[in-house]
Amino acid sequence: MPSSVEPPPLSPSAEPYGRVVLRAALWLAFLAPFFYSTYGFANWLASTRDHVGSIVFSWEHHVPFVAWTIVPYWSINLFYGLSLLLNDSRQGVDRLAGRYLTAQIVAVACFILFPLTATFVRPETSGLPGFLFAVLGGFDKPFNQAPSLHIALLVIVWDHWRQRLTGPLLRPWHGWCFLIGASVLTTWQHHFIDIPTGALLGFFALWLSPARGELPFAGFRLTADCKARRLALYYALGAALALTGAAAGALFSALALLLLWPSLALAIIAFAYAGAGAKVFQKAADGRVSLASRILLWPYRLGARVNVWAWTRKLPPVVPVTDGIFLGRFPSAAEADGFGTVIDLAAELERPRDATGRWQSFGMLDLLPPPVGVLNQAVAGIEPARRQGTVLVCCALGFQRSATVVAGWLVATGRSHTSAQAHKQLAASGRPVHLQIGLDEPA
Numbered sequence: 001m002p003s004s005v006e007p008p009p010l011s012p013s014a015e016p017y018g019r020v021v022l023r024a025a026l027w028l029a030f031l032a033p034f035f036y037s038t039y040g041f042a043n044w045l046a047s048t049r050d051h052v053g054s055i056v057f058s059w060e061h062h063v064p065f066v067a068w069t070i071v072p073y074w075s076i077n078l079f080y081g082l083s084l085l086l087n088d089s090r091q092g093v094d095r096l097a098g099r100y101l102t103a104q105i106v107a108v109a110c111f112i113l114f115p116l117t118a119t120f121v122r123p124e125t126s127g128l129p130g131f132l133f134a135v136l137g138g139f140d141k142p143f144n145q146a147p148s149l150h151i152a153l154l155v156i157v158w159d160h161w162r163q164r165l166t167g168p169l170l171r172p173w174h175g176w177c178f179l180i181g182a183s184v185l186t187t188w189q190h191h192f193i194d195i196p197t198g199a200l201l202g203f204f205a206l207w208l209s210p211a212r213g214e215l216p217f218a219g220f221r222l223t224a225d226c227k228a229r230r231l232a233l234y235y236a237l238g239a240a241l242a243l244t245g246a247a248a249g250a251l252f253s254a255l256a257l258l259l260l261w262p263s264l265a266l267a268i269i270a271f272a273y274a275g276a277g278a279k280v281f282q283k284a285a286d287g288r289v290s291l292a293s294r295i296l297l298w299p300y301r302l303g304a305r306v307n308v309w310a311w312t313r314k315l316p317p318v319v320p321v322t323d324g325i326f327l328g329r330f331p332s333a334a335e336a337d338g339f340g341t342v343i344d345l346a347a348e349l350e351r352p353r354d355a356t357g358r359w360q361s362f363g364m365l366d367l368l369p370p371p372v373g374v375l376n377q378a379v380a381g382i383e384p385a386r387r388q389g390t391v392l393v394c395c396a397l398g399f400q401r402s403a404t405v406v407a408g409w410l411v412a413t414g415r416s417h418t419s420a421q422a423h424k425q426l427a428a429s430g431r432p433v434h435l436q437i438g439l440d441e442p443a
Contacts (some may be wrong), residue, residue, distance in 0.1 A: 019090060020085075023094070027094075034101075042112050075180065076153060080100070098209035099209045103152040115145075116191075145190060152201040181195070200296075207282065210282060220275050231367060246259035268280055278374075283363050294350065318331070327429065331394060333353070333356075336352060343392070345363075364401045375404070382406075399432050399433060
């Protein structure tokens, strides 16, 4: 950590720091009482129940009690407030406060709906640890367990500072955050199940209020497209089945709660098809995705990768079209680096981390006609990229989105006169192609 907290340097477009501090102070004035009142209410409500259950693995009884770790445990309260102050805009403050609110509201709702209790009885402690435990015990009862709000806030605070600390300060920050995370066990405040569920909540809060870019729910309108609605329903049913499996399976094994992860991922995909669109994947123009998207949607992306393999394992990964343009499935890093430029249309898949070549991403949802504006941008991007070398136009399978864009380029550049002619030219490559829209007019 820095020895002192200085106002962040102002960039030419940054707001006066005084306005940022004022916005942070106003949020703190709301968040602090909101935190203690809702947390306290959930505690009180659980204490009125005749029986509150617990989820404990047998190995947890071997976790040692380490009194001094109450210090890193408590330190998150300091970083909670400082993080609001360490921003260069009021929007940054608002986004961070939105993450805090998301974590608080979801966690408290879980505490009320299915409270759990910590089963450990801490030994007596003295000195500074004893004082901190005594203060903690004044308002923190043993009922608020999964998801751990402490861990959820830790994920949010860790992500906030890791983007601002550089050089020799970054590694100590990661180390201190590890101590904060481990302290929920070594202070006997939480059981293990609280940690992954709390982390999932923290990443959900990061996804819902990203530090930069468009909010996932911004401009949401329920789609009028029948196919999109049907796909949204299928994914929503999948999410509901996974959630039901997690709830029912937890009666037999806590490991069933792992199904909460794919349930949340499928719910986000359903939200995309219902009208939110490709922005839920939080994929940048260079093909990279946000950390929150990478974590939350990992189960879905794993399924998508398996689907790519199943459909394309007997097909060549790419096929030539004409004049240095290739059509194919989503490439590996080695395959991508064999081209001058990759034009990527698969909103759901992340650029391979080791890929070093030029990469342009135009996010489109699978199985749906692409938005006209995005389609036009992708078509227009091919010709400039072709002047710099070979171009791979890809989507997940290389059957629909990429074929539609390449066909649009063929028509737009006069290499084909109609979409039917473009389709015939692409089909001649031996790859299955399914154009999503008519392209008789130049895109």
